[in-house]
Amino acid sequence: MNVPVPTLPTGAVLSDLAVGNTVSASHGKTLAQELAYLRAHLVEPVVCCFLKKASGGSATAKVAYNRTPGVQALYIVVEVHESVGDGASYATVEVTVAGSPATWLALTPLDGTTAALVAVEPPAWDQQQYVGVMDVSGLTAGTTTDLHFAWSGSVKQEGIYRISVCEIPLADVNPVTSPTTEPGLSLAWPSAGNALVDGTTSTSLGFLRALDQYSKALTQHRRHLQWVARGEDNSNAWTVTSTTFAAIVTGQNDNPTFRVRACALYGTSVPDTRTFRVRGLATGGITLTVRAIVTPVGGSPTNTDLAIAGSGSWGASTMSIDLPCTGTDQEVDIQFQAKVSSASTARISNISLIE
């Protein structure tokens, strides 16, 4: 029996759980509904980013993705820049999983086979969109993977304008048939007549299953914050040349401030801890250091420095970073700076903070 995923919380009150009152089957069903809502409806956007006009006729942007367990598909929208000059042009977009072909479930497969005409300037609101639903059921939950957004176009086209990726919620979950891959708790188990057993975490019923699913709702909900360069190559990645901390050369005309809301699961005194990840390139012997300046709104800044040892190849480095929950409305301002250890040019294609 599948568990329908509610689109609203249960709205359960605590007063009906007073000590001494009868425990009824409805309490167990409320647990199952809450877990389905927490684990299959409250899913997250992965990225929404704007890319500057690319150089060179093709580029591949990298988007970091860590699948929330239970999520099976991503809704992906790509828009391209308008053409320059007179006459129509075309562009193709191919999205792959770390370079391997993706499986597409619906709408337009973003596999590079569909060349869409691109509108010319002035840019109307109804630009060509490439929209696809990607199957991510095979991605290992808890592991960050790079989704590759490769674009190529005719001479008048200048690359991807915007990428939007979000996880798609589920209509129902099926922990009875697939207890290890489907989130939630059997809705039938709490019914009167069934044994109130502890069960196991890997079966669909029992108190241990409920407890384990609550724990996973806390620890496996992947919130993504990420900043994406228009490509991972020398022409399109962001650059760092300063030997002291300075704004990353992103093509913007100053170093912007970003604001996010930290998640205060354990009260506002416990920070929202995430994985600070940077994809970068530095030559051998050079260290690229990326600094995240985190300031709770109304508070004082804290610097977190992530060092990437140069190898001459693109790669990702990670470390832990805390977003304090002590700011006004739990809001946090974030800025980035970077430096290289000695005169050189290092490059960055993606910065992410993933819970």
Next chain:
Amino acid sequence: MPILSERAVTRVIKIPPASSSGPLADTWPLDAGSVIILRSNSAHVEREAVRQLCVSMGPGEITGFETAADVTADLRASGSPSPFSAETWQEIPWDRRTAIRLGPVHVIADREMDDGLPTLRTIKILADFNIPTGYSSPKYYFAATLDPSPFRLNGLGSLPGLVGSTAFGGTGQQQVTGTLTCTAPIRVQSHPDSRQWTCRPVGDDAALSVAVIPLYVWIGWRLVSSSPPTVPAAYLNGVSVWETR
């Protein structure tokens, strides 16, 4: 009945990991206190599960205009909805010269209005502009729609509370902020903007599609030169959009 579940405290209460030898083992009675803790934890997570809808470097240089008439001069050519009127949504054409569109993400309508009905969570926006001197009364716009078309920003199609603007006179780098608070009830299953999105591959013995309402957020600007024909370069360098309670 409230929309969000009730919590006992404003944080998650830590509990032992699931274990067959722990307090939830077969032979132990399930006490009301344990269930209260589980439910309270769940209710707290519901409240904290607000989302970052966008955090991005901006599109960069944005378009300014010599005259106010130029802002709307290409509207009909570009197919945009503005008919040259004074309503907030009609002051700019909402094309790429005057706005950016974010989304879609699926709506989570779990904010309780005064009358107890559910609606969208409050949306907050911070846009990091760099506006040089030389513009007369810059104005910025914020909006949300349940459809990708800006036609839905008109008086008939828009939802109350989801179109706003601010006149911000600063120059240089500046963070312009806005808040959108919907005042119309939203029910995902029965809303006319509800869509079916494929949500899983065939073979899982579960529903292959799910009803969602797509949400789009818009950030606009209206920059008219104070000394035409000079139109100085202006920039939108960073964008942050998030949900809050």
